[in-house]
Amino acid sequence: MSILITNIAELMTQDAEQRVLRDVAVVIEGERIAWIGAAAGAPAADEAVDAGGRAVLPGWVDSHTHLIFAGDRTAEFEARMAGESYSAGGIAVTTGATRATSDFDLTRLALGRVAEAVSQGTTYLETKTGYGLDVENEARSARIASTVADEVTYLGAHLVPAGADAGEYTDLVCGPMLAAVRPYVQWADVFCERGAFSEDQSRRVLQACREAGLGLRVHGNQLGEGPGVRLAVEFGAASVDHVNYLAAADVEALAASWSGWNAGDGAAGGSSGSGPRGTVATCLPACDLSTRQPLAPARELLDAGVQIALASNCNPGTSYTSSMAFCVTTAVLQMRLSVQEAVRAATYGGALALGRERGNDVDGERAVGSIAVGHRADLHLLNAPSATHLAYRPGIPLTHAVWRAGVPQRVR
Numbered sequence: 001m002s003i004l005i006t007n008i009a010e011l012m013t014q015d016a017e018q019r020v021l022r023d024v025a026v027v028i029e030g031e032r033i034a035w036i037g038a039a040a041g042a043p044a045a046d047e048a049v050d051a052g053g054r055a056v057l058p059g060w061v062d063s064h065t066h067l068i069f070a071g072d073r074t075a076e077f078e079a080r081m082a083g084e085s086y087s088a089g090g091i092a093v094t095t096g097a098t099r100a101t102s103d104f105d106l107t108r109l110a111l112g113r114v115a116e117a118v119s120q121g122t123t124y125l126e127t128k129t130g131y132g133l134d135v136e137n138e139a140r141s142a143r144i145a146s147t148v149a150d151e152v153t154y155l156g157a158h159l160v161p162a163g164a165d166a167g168e169y170t171d172l173v174c175g176p177m178l179a180a181v182r183p184y185v186q187w188a189d190v191f192c193e194r195g196a197f198s199e200d201q202s203r204r205v206l207q208a209c210r211e212a213g214l215g216l217r218v219h220g221n222q223l224g225e226g227p228g229v230r231l232a233v234e235f236g237a238a239s240v241d242h243v244n245y246l247a248a249a250d251v252e253a254l255a256a257s258w259s260g261w262n263a264g265d266g267a268a269g270g271s272s273g274s275g276p277r278g279t280v281a282t283c284l285p286a287c288d289l290s291t292r293q294p295l296a297p298a299r300e301l302l303d304a305g306v307q308i309a310l311a312s313n314c315n316p317g318t319s320y321t322s323s324m325a326f327c328v329t330t331a332v333l334q335m336r337l338s339v340q341e342a343v344r345a346a347t348y349g350g351a352l353a354l355g356r357e358r359g360n361d362v363d364g365e366r367a368v369g370s371i372a373v374g375h376r377a378d379l380h381l382l383n384a385p386s387a388t389h390l391a392y393r394p395g396i397p398l399t400h401a402v403w404r405a406g407v408p409q410r411v412r
């Protein structure tokens with residue numbers, strides 16, 4: 001099955017050269033992008049789509065969500081809006097509700113959240129465990145997550161359950177719980193923060209998970225300065241997420257982690273980035289607003305040479321939204337990113353945080369988060385002539401059509 005999309009006003013490729021192409025056409029063949037160029041030279045296709053002078057972007061890559069949960073934390077949100085501050089303790093409320101919910105209902109709830117994200121332009125997403133917090137429920141969360149998301153992260157180290165000893169619980173996370181989730185997950189994460197896991201406990205979790213062959217990420221520097229970023233860089237984590245409170249040394253360490261990386265080799269057919277990846281700083285603007293934390297210093301990070309991602313952090317406590325468009329809008333209006341930078345962070349940046357930014361027909365892997373021949377056909381057609389409208393028309397639902405791995409998706 002092939003699809004020819006014509007009459008595209010602006011194609012924001014986020015490819016190696018960060019090209020923005022005008023008046024072009026795209027051919028999708030099966031799950032891949034097969035051709036890009038002027039419509040007059042397009043090969044024949046089974047189906048034709050007239051984009052009507054609209055803009056096309058890569059689908060959003062949401063590299064940080066927590067979708068495997070039941071229950072509701074409206075009361076906690078209301079208290080926060082009335083002046084209470086966020087603390088990690090709310091995770092226990094969701095854990096109770098999640099444990100009490102059947103596999104069938106947890107799966108149904110998670111699938112509904114994925115559908116909501118996809119209908120707004122998300123085409124590749126990660127999700128985490130972390131509301132099970134015992135061996136049985138973490139394994140169950142991981143198994144369900146592996147059926148609904150593209151990438152799964154083990155977050156047994158989300159909160160020490162009430163009544164548990166922190167050291168003993170960390171042993172469990174590093175031992176039997178890790179063994180139980182291992183068949184279902186590619187990544188591991190630790191909430192390294194006051195009220196959650198200390199530096200020593202976080203280090204043990206990262207060490208054990210690395211030995212188990214998992215890629216690493218860290219929730220760090222959300223509620224204050226701390227060891228999260230430093231640990232993430234030391235362990236070669238793919239990302240450190242939140243990054244609200246950064247010391248100068250944290251920014252320097254993140255920037256240094258990218259020093260051996262070459263951002264683009266466009267000549268090699270559109271795949272981008274070579275050399276060892278550093279640690280992506282993942283900014284979560286919807287979470288920052290909902291917890292009334294200072295916005296992560298995305299501008300400063302970019303200016304220092306750090307690769308950043310934007311993600312929704314969709315979860316019931318700190319960020320109950322899957323809207324990547326909202327994150328992009330906020331990044332432009334309030335974090336001082338250009339539209340190109342914000343869209344890049346929400347597409348290519350997310351792919352970089354998940355190690356999925358490379359690959360075309362040559363190596364068998366298909367890159368996500370950018371538009372180039374051989375990459376996965378994840379396209380987001382906006383109901384607007386340019387991506388600038390994402391910030392220019394805040395709050396307006398602009399998703400017109402979505403293709404995920406070449407398959408058209410339902411848009412509400």
Ligand SMILES: N=CN[C@@H](CCC(=O)O)C(=O)O
Nearest residue numbers: 090091191219313315317318
């Ligand atoms: N910071 C840690 N975990 C989540 C919040 C989880 C919750 O409060 O339920 C976050 O990313 O913000």
Ligand SMILES: [Zn+2]
Nearest residue numbers: 064066219313
């Ligand atoms: Zn999170």
